[in-house]
Amino acid sequence: xxxxxxxxxxxxxxxxxxxTLRCDPISGHDNLxxxxxVMGKEIKFxxxxxxxxxxxxxxxxxxxxxxxxxxxxxxxxxxxxxELEDSGVYFCASSQVTGLAGGQYNEQFxxxxxxxxxx
Amino acid sequence: xxxxxxxPGPFNxxxxxxxxxxxxxxxxxxxxxxxxxxxxxKEPKLLMSVYSSGNEDGxxxxxxxxxxxxxxxxxxxSKLSDSATYLCVVNSADGGFKTxxxxxxxxxVKA
Numbered sequence: 001x002x003x004x005x006x007x008x009x010x011x012x013x014x015x016x017x018x019x020t021l022r023c024d025p026i027s028g029h030d031n032l033x034x035x036x037x038v039m040g041k042e043i044k045f046x047x048x049x050x051x052x053x054x055x056x057x058x059x060x061x062x063x064x065x066x067x068x069x070x071x072x073x074x075x076x077x078x079x080x081x082x083e084l085e086d087s088g089v090y091f092c093a094s095s096q097v098t099g100l101a102g103g104q105y106n107e108q109f110x111x112x113x114x115x116x117x118x119x
Numbered sequence: 120x121x122x123x124x125x126x127p128g129p130f131n132x133x134x135x136x137x138x139x140x141x142x143x144x145x146x147x148x149x150x151x152x153x154x155x156x157x158x159x160x161k162e163p164k165l166l167m168s169v170y171s172s173g174n175e176d177g178x179x180x181x182x183x184x185x186x187x188x189x190x191x192x193x194x195x196x197s198k199l200s201d202s203a204t205y206l207c208v209v210n211s212a213d214g215g216f217k218t219x220x221x222x223x224x225x226x227x228v229k230a
Contacts (some may be wrong), residue, residue, distance in 0.1 A: 032202070033218065035218075035220075041208070041222070042121075042123075042219070042220045042221060042222040042223070043220040045161070045217060045218050045220075048216060055216065056216060056217070058217075091162060091163070106151060106210055106216075106218075107153065107165055107168060108165070108218070109165065110162040110163050110164070112161070112162050112163060113162050
C-alpha cells in the first residue's frame with residue numbers, strides 16, 4: 001500500500017513569491033493534516049481536513065496560507081506571498097479514524113515532507 | 120509552559136542498554152497518546168500507541184499515567200538502529216481535535 005506522498009520534496013523561492021505544496025494521503029483516509037516544523041522547534045499543527053471540509057484550521061499562521069482539498073482526495077497548501085519566516089519543513093499526514101470517541105486511536109501516518117526555503 | 124514536554128537529551132547509551140524516556144502533558148482532557156520515531160531529515164514514523172493499561176511491542180514498552188499526566192517509553196536491549204529522535208504526541212478533543220507534538224528526545228546508541 002502506498003504511503004502519504006508529498007510534492008515537491010524541496011522548494012527554494014524568494015520572498016514575495018508563491019509556492020504550492022501538494023499532499024496525497026493514503027487511499028481511503030478521510031482525515032488529512034498539515035504540520036510545519038521550523039528550525040529548532042517542535043512540529044506544529046496547521047490544519048485538519050475531514051474529506052473536503054476543514055475541521056480545524058486554528059494552527060494556520062495567517063491569511064497568506066490557504067489549504068484546499070477539493071473532492072476530498074489530495075490537498076494543496078499555498079503560501080502567497082511567502083515570507084522568510086515561512087521557511088521550514090511542511091509535513092502532511094493522514095488517518096482513517098476521526099476524533100477520539102469510543103477509545104478510537106487516531107494513528108497518523110506522515111509523508112516525507114516538503115522542505116521550503118524562502119530567501 | 121509547553122503543552123507537551125520532553126527531555127531533549129541527548130541520551131548516549133551503549134548497545135544492549137535499557138533506556139527510558141518520559142513525557143509530560145498539561146491538558147488533562149488529552150485522550151490519546153503516541154510515540155513516534157524521527158530519523159534525521161525524515162518524517163515521523165509511528166512507533167506505538169500508548170494505551171491506558173500499558174503496552175509492549177518487542178523491545179519497546181509504553182506506559183501511561185493519567186493521574187500524573189505523563190507517558191513513558193522503555194527501550195530494552197538497545198540497538199544501533201534505535202538511534203533517532205523520539206517524539207511524544209498527544210491528542211485532545213478539548214475545544215476541537217488537536218494533535219500536539221513534543222520537541223523530541225534524541226537517542227544515540229553506540230557500539
